[in-house]
Amino acid sequence: EAQVTQNPRYLITVTGKKLTVTCSQNMNHEYMSWYRQDPGLGLRQIYYSMNVEVTDKGDVPEGYKVSRKEKRNFPLILESPSPNQTSLYFCASSLQRMTEAFFGQGTRLTVV
Amino acid sequence: AQSVTQPDIHITVSEGASLELRCNYSYGATPYLFWYVQSPGQGLQLLLKYFSGDTLVQGIKGFEAEFKRSQSSFNLRKPSVHWSDAAEYFCAVGAFTGGGNKLTFGTGTQLKVEL
Numbered sequence: 202e203a204q205v206t207q208n209p210r211y212l213i214t215v216t217g218k219k220l221t222v223t224c225s226q227n228m229n230h231e232y233m234s235w236y237r238q239d240p241g242l243g244l245r246q247i248y249y250s251m252n253v254e255v256t257d258k259g260d261v262p263e264g265y266k267v268s269r270k271e272k273r274n275f276p277l278i279l280e281s282p283s284p285n286q287t288s289l290y291f292c293a294s295s296l297q298r299m300t301e302a303f304f305g306q307g308t309r310l311t312v313v
Numbered sequence: 314a315q316s317v318t319q320p321d322i323h324i325t326v327s328e329g330a331s332l333e334l335r336c337n338y339s340y341g342a343t344p345y346l347f348w349y350v351q352s353p354g355q356g357l358q359l360l361l362k363y364f365s366g367d368t369l370v371q372g373i374k375g376f377e378a379e380f381k382r383s384q385s386s387f388n389l390r391k392p393s394v395h396w397s398d399a400a401e402y403f404c405a406v407g408a409f410t411g412g413g414n415k416l417t418f419g420t421g422t423q424l425k426v427e428l
Contacts, residue, residue, distance in 0.1 A: 205356075234416075241322075243403060243418040244357075259415070291356060293416075301347075302416060304356040 203228045207292050207305035214282055214312055222277045222308050224292030232295045233275040234259070234302070235267065237288040244291065250275055282312040315340040315408045319419035326394050327427045334389040334422050336404035345407035346387040347416070348378055352400045360402075363387065374398070399426045 205226045214220050226233065234249040236259075246259030250269040264286055266278040275294075279286060289309050293302040316339045326332055338344055345364055349357040361372025368380040378389045387404060404419045 236418075241420055243317075243420040244405075244416075245418075246415060249415065293357075301359050301362060304349075304358075306356045307354075 203303070205292055205294055205303050205305040207290075207308050209308060210306060211309050212311070214310070216283055216312055217281050220279050220282060220310075222279075222290060222292075222310070224275045224277065224305060225273050226275075226292075226294040226303070227273065228294060228296070228303065229272065230294035230296050230303075231272070232297070232302075233269070234293045235265070235275070235277045236291045236293065237261065238291060238307075239288050247277070247290075279310075282310075284312050286310065287312050315344070315406045315415075315417045317404050317406050317417055317419035319402075319404055319422050321422045322420070323423045323425065325425040325427060328396050329393050332389075332391045332394045332398070332424070334402050334404075334424070336387045336389065336419060337385050338387060338404070338406045339385065340406050340408060342408075344387075346378075346380060347405040347407065348372065348376070348387075348389050349403045349405060349418075350374075350400050351403065351421075357403065360389070394424075394426055396426045396428055399424055 208223045235247040236244040238244045245261045248267040250256045292305040295302045318337045347362045348360040351357050360376050361370050363370050363380045371377050401421045401423050403421050405416045
């Protein structure tokens with residue numbers, strides 16, 4: 202089944218403790234992105250990747266890192282999480298530029 | 314930079330009634346437009362998309378949307394709403410940014426369906 206898989210689905214952590222949210226897609230898509238969703242703000246892009254080893258900042262990249270060492274994986278790294286990074290995070294992938302984006306189920310992160 | 318406005322934060326309709334969700338976009342070139350639906354606790358699912366051609370596009374679950382360039386709008390419609398349509402709906406515009414696949418989302422419209 203074609204899908205984007207994020208882990209974990211839920212995470213509670215403390216301020217400053219490094220964490221990684223994994224994202225994997227099995228559709229051989231070139232493009233992958235990370236978004237955060239906050240009430241009243243919709244989804245905002247954090248980082249995107251056009252292919253292996255090619256990443257760039259989205260609208261709200263501060264406090265986040267990404268890597269794309271393999272085509273299927275695009276982990277989101279929070280080196281020193283802060284409470285303002287409490288949010289719902291989505292990973293998405295698409296085959297080519299401007300084609301349909303497939304979204305993962307989301308990761309609800311709480312930083313205390 | 315592109316932007317999307319969904320003026321209605323909440324909409325309530327009765328089951329069986331028609332539905333129209335509004336979406337206005339701002340983008341300098343021909344836009345790529347999408348409607349996504351998010352059910353509680355779920356990811357986003359694509360309802361329909363407009364890239365070019367016929368300005369009235371059909372999607373899944375009986376939804377359709379009409380692209381009106383003169384009004385910079387891409388409103389979502391359904392003739393008869395079902396209780397299972399209760400969800401949050403997001404309009405998005407796609408743009409090229411140095412090769413990146415950037416989707417800019419509206420803030421969403423929460424649909425409630427009264428039985």
